[in-house]
Each structure stands twice: as C-alpha cells, then as structure tokens.
Amino acid sequence: MAIPRVVIIGAGFGGLQCARRLAGKPVDVLLIDKNNYHLFTPLLYQVASSLLNPSDIAYPIRAVFRHAKNVRFRVAEVTAVDFDAKVVKTADGTGIPYDYVVIAAGSATNFFGLATVGQVAQGLKDLPEALELRNHILRCFEAAAGECDEAARRKWLTFVVVGGGPTGVEYAGALSELVRLVLVHEYPELDLSAVRIVLIEAMGQVLPLFSETLGRDTEAELEKRGIEVRLNTRVVDASDETVQLSSGERIETKTLVWAAGVKPAVLAAVVDVSRSRSGRIEVDKFLRIKGRQNAFAIGDIASYVQDGGEVPMLSAPAMQEGRHVADTILRAMRGEALVPFHYRHKGAMATIGRNAAVAQIGRMSLTGFVGWVAWLLLHLYSLIGFRNRIAVLLGWAWNYVWYDRPVRIIVRANEHAPNSHSPPLIVSQHESRKVANG
C-alpha cells in the first residue's frame, strides 16, 4: 500500500508543529512555505527596534527536518487547493497531489478597509517588514539630524503606533528605550526630548485581552516611559505626513506603525470553502474543513468555535491545533475514532521594557520584574534551536548590561539585477504533475 502523502501549507507555528508531530510516522510529509525559514513572530518587534538579528528569530526549515527522512520541504506560494482532485496548486502552475491537506497559511495585516492607511502604514507582521521598519526609524533620526526647520524635524521625530495589543505595546516600549537609552547618546545635534511616541488603541484599555488591572498597569508603565497613550481612539485617515484620529486630533508624523489587527491569509478567500464572518475557514470539531474530505485548517486561517466564540488568532492555539491534526490524520489512517479538539488557554504575556512585563496565567497576574523574567524564560524556551536561544539570550544580556541596541544598521539586500539569473521560487516537479490552470 502506498504511503499517504500529507501536504502542509505554511510553516508557521501551526504547520511546523503538525509536521514535527508527523516526523518519523508512516506518512510522507511535504511542507510548503513561501519563505525558507520558520519565523518566531513574537520577537519581530525586537528586530524592528535594532536589538536582534533577523537570523536570531528565523530558523531554516530544512534544518528543523534534517533528521526526519519522511518530511520534505519546498519554497513555493500556494495559490489554490482543488479539493475534488486532491491537488495543491502553486504560483508557477504546478500541482501537488495529496492524500491529506492541512491549510495553515496564517494571517495578514488588517487595515479594516482604510485604503489610505494601507498605503502609508508600516506593518510588523513578517521579517521584510520588520527590517524595513528598522531601516525607516534609523533613517528618520538621520533625516532629523540634517533638518534645520523645526516643524519638519518634529515630524521625523514623531512616531505613531496603532494597536494596543501585545505587538503595539511591545514595539512602542522598545522604540522608547531605543531612543532614551541609546540614540540619545549619539545625536548630540538633536534634542531628543522632542521625540513623541503615540500609542493608539480603539478599545478602552491597552492589552484588551488582559484584565483591566493589567491594562491600567501597562498604561502607567508606558506613560512612565514617555509614551502617550490614546484610548477609545481610532485612526480614520492618513497621508505621508499626517495621521487623523477619530477624536479629531491630527498628528504630523512620518511614521505610522500598524499593529491594529490581522485577518486570514488571502488563501482563505480563494479556496472553495465556507468561511466565518471574520473570513476564516470553517472547521468542525476535528478541525476538518466543513464539507471537504481529508482536508484540515489550523491556526489563524481556521475558524474553530469553542465556548461560543472563535479561538483567537494566536500562536498557542495554532500549535495545539497543529499537533491535534497530526494525531487526527494518524488515527484516521488506522481507522480509529477521532478525538475532538479542545483549546487550552494557558495565558498571555507582553513586555513593556526593561524589568517590566505583564503576564496573565489563569487567575494569576504577574507584573514588573517577575513578569519580565517569566516573559524572558518563556520566549527563550519557545525559540527553535539551541543556537537561536543562545543568540537571543546573549543579545538580551548585552542590551540589559550595556543599554545597547547593536543592530543599528540601515541595510537591505540588493535586488537581483533585472536581466540576471536569480531563480524563481518553484515547487518540486519531481513529485508533482502539471495541472491545467482553472
């Protein structure tokens, strides 16, 4: 009997856990991602604030599966899934047959229909965006240093961060420390007390998923760090030089960082499935895509309903779902009864800066130094690979002792020359057959 092939679309938290669980099992796994690395997104904001190197939080996927003979990997962009023919289609028109498919394509930044904002805002959702933001912030300070008009200089030195969830809070805190602890020593020509960092949150508290007390604590910590917090406020419009708020306030700025929300990856909208109101792929209690055979969806792209609501778009449920689907596939292969998925919420954390983080674990709240240590340990533990743990730990220790952000370089890889010979990113043709488009 042929060994069943499991195709996993996406090597984020969900897809990677699923593939790892299937390593060494009697299946052929093909893991597909548009990047050749798994990204530890919770620390992206530290790349964007010049603290960590990209490779500290990006782990080559092939290295993860070096010793797993039944897991293969391909760099490719999946454009469609033909559930009837059981084929995954990629951008170059090839098709990859599957026996089981797991859609784990994640999410994208949500601009909530604000077209002007989408044009000027900077995301913080993937590595190219984090590097772009790092470059941009450093350029702003260089531009301010060369600007003699005070109003123009103020624009360079005003930074608006939208979204009071963990990403926005953590980035605002890290940016504040970059300015107050590092750059202040290196721009004698600038009065850095003129720097403004404004954090904007639509709800009535920062960290809306945490308790109200932790929200207040966090707000106070942010304000202690010179960050202006605007609650119950939304961005309604933006241009190259201004951000317009729902309160009527108008902020002159060259920097609008958007961490206000995510939506399911575009693949959710192009595959022929039923979707929830939030656009996520509807799955049953076994994480099977409703109305489809041998097809699963997990993580941000999947709408799993528990206790009357969708499981949130976070790494923890994605990882639990990934492992569960791997087990479900193995059970189905053995003809065993399937077990329904149940998400266990273990807590949430966010760091504000040196010695300050908040954590909510069940009914327990941790704040300040204790919360910060808990945050550090959990994130170190969650990183993949011994080297990355060491590199991140050393980076943090360096920063802690020396108040330094070592990765303050403005650089981006050259684009390959137009008529040069950089390869397209294609999926294996050894193992696939051409599928007619459409």
Place this chain on the structure above:
Amino acid sequence: MAIPRVVIIGAGFGGLQCARRLAGKPVDVLLIDKNNYHLFTPLLYQVASSLLNPSDIAYPIRAVFRHAKNVRFRVAEVTAVDFDAKVVKTADGTGIPYDYVVIAAGSATNFFGLATVGQVAQGLKDLPEALELRNHILRCFEAAAGECDEAARRKWLTFVVVGGGPTGVEYAGALSELVRLVLVHEYPELDLSAVRIVLIEAMGQVLPLFSETLGRDTEAELEKRGIEVRLNTRVVDASDETVQLSSGERIETKTLVWAAGVKPAVLAAVVDVSRSRSGRIEVDKFLRIKGRQNAFAIGDIASYVQDGGEVPMLSAPAMQEGRHVADTILRAMRGEALVPFHYRHKGAMATIGRNAAVAQIGRMSLTGFVGWVAWLLLHLYSLIGFRNRIAVLLGWAWNYVWYDRPVRIIVRANEHAPNSHSPPLIVSQHESRKVANG
C-alpha cells in the same frame, strides 16, 4: 580664532582611522558616508556564505564616535568637491564648507569594460551585495530541488567565481564548505556531488600578490575541497545562463560571482584633479591632492606612488594613510614641517576554509592550521567593537564545532511603499549653506 573644520568623505578603513585620530583634537570633524555603518569588508564573504550576520561586520559609525565631542557624522552621498570655494557638495544640492578635506571614498567593482558581465555578475563589495549573494545561492538550491530536468538542475548547481585574489579564494572556499558540510544534509532530493565551483584567475597563480609557493599550496587546498581552478583564464562574455572563458570553454551556470578587481570610486572621476592611469587621484608625498590646497586623498581612491609603483588598494595602506593625514593636518595647523608618508607592508593573508589559511609576513610564510589561527586572531583583533568581536568569535566557534552555517535565510527588507514617507538621506543643513549647482 575659529576651530578649523575637517570634512572626511567616506567612513571606510582610511576615513575612519583619520576621524579617530582627530577625535579630541582642536578641530571640528564632519565624517560623511552613504551608509550609517563602517563595514569590515574582509569578512563580507562570510555574510555571503551564511556564516555571519550583517551586523557582526557592520558597526554604527555614530557609536564609534559616541564619546568624541568634536566628531560629527552625516549620512549623505557626496557628488562633488569645489576646491576653490572649499565646499563639499552632496546629492541633495547642499554644500558643506571645509577648511581641510580628506577624500576617502574608496573603490567600486571593476568589470574591465565587460558590459554583459556587469549586467549579470554579482559583486561582493558591500553589504547589500553580500546579502543578495547569500539569498541567491540559497535560492539556487531551492530551485535545483524543484527542477526535474537534469541539465537545468546542473546550471543551478554550477557556481563560477572570478578572481583568484583573497576575496575570490575565500568565497570559493566558504561556498564549498557550505555545500559539502551543511547543505548536503538538508537536500536529500539532490545529489550534491553534482555541485561545481569553478574559480577563474587571469594570472598564472591564485593569490598573485603572494609567493608562488603559497599560490601552489592554495591551489592544492582549493582542489582538495572540490573547487576547479582555471589559471591564465579570463571571462570574455556572459549571459543569464553561460559564462564564456578566454580558453574557449563555456560554462552553463546561473551564478557568476565577480571578485576580479576594483577601480576607484566614481567621485575620483568627477572631482577636478589629476588622475593616475588607474584613475586614482594623484597625491604628493604628504598625501595632498596635487595642485590643490588643504585637500587630501587616501586609500583606494588615492594614487600614492612608492618604490616606483602605486600602493595597492588594500585596507592596510588606507588605514596608515588615514592616520598620517590626521597628523599632517594637525602639523599644518601648528605651522610645523610636514612628514612624508611611507607605507609599511606588514603582510597579507587569505583563508581557504577550516584549518587552512595562508599568510605572508615579510619573508615568513604560514600555511595550514597555523596560518588559519593567525588569520582568525588578526581578523578578530581588527574588528571594531567588543560586541562584534564576541559575535564573530561565537559565530566561528559555532561553525567550527557544529559544521553549521546558521544564517541560511532568504530575506530582504521590504522597499518602503512608493507613496510612503521614508526620509531621503540628506546632509546637515544646520552646518551648511546652499550652494548653487554647477
């Protein structure tokens, strides 16, 4: 009396040494570079071969001068120098007045007039190029893994490196180790014995500036590592898929790495000075630009003649010249007699791979493990900044023990959206006055 202003164009080895020597002295120094970091170019090939992070070899220039109150820095591109008006002009049209100017703008890749080669070849001269090359090589392996046509796959897996100087030798060696020691474990679908690395050198030996014996040793070491060495051979033409050699041989490849030579930076050609046959700015025995007042040129861009020949375009003479010019400016300010420059050649080194390097120090030759240790120590010592030394040392140790190249990620920073608000890179206007163009 006003404090004289020294404007230094370029923060490479020469410019940086000059600025450091002037720190704390009774001058105002303005250091200008198009990047915000000083680049330790001798280790660029290790970034291009996935071993080091960009920030390990790029040090923020403002951090170097954090404690030097009389040294300021600006990110800007210098487009001209008006020696009569004593003004340095930058790309945005502003002009910076000087009392002394030091041109240390370095060099650029030399394609020796081969236009087709210039279009398809990849350089290894700056950080964006090194990152581009890293991405390209990793993509080649992904593309080969997805290619079922054997001839096409061979093209992805053939790598031509042109130039048998230290850069070409070191990169070819590092690429060979990346393939044989790391990637071989992660591409089970590929037969990596099909990988070809061809090193092309126009002269009769590799490392032409070293002794013939060391050249032969190096060639043997390269061949032991599976690298094909072609001596007395030039590239005469290239396309997306082929490289044509002077021997008549034609190599089908998607990768042409150009490390065959450098020429003076473009600034040498646009300033009104006399130039040597090689296009470098002619200077007298005090490194003063011939026929100009209070203007100096150092490093790759300067033609300093000693013992009947131009001092080579290497970091060592640039650094010595930088320090000498700083001293010369201070002497001139004090009305003291000037001291002629004399370049002291201390030796040359190149590493081929694990436990193998060659060094020539006067009449002494080091090879093998001893040469390799000497190479490691010298390069660690030469890096700027304690953190970079530690980071590079740890990177090397990790690689040495685990045979791992940790930075195997294909990533580049996003381009800032066209209508977004990324700052232009401008020079200070506080301290400058507008100068009419032309």
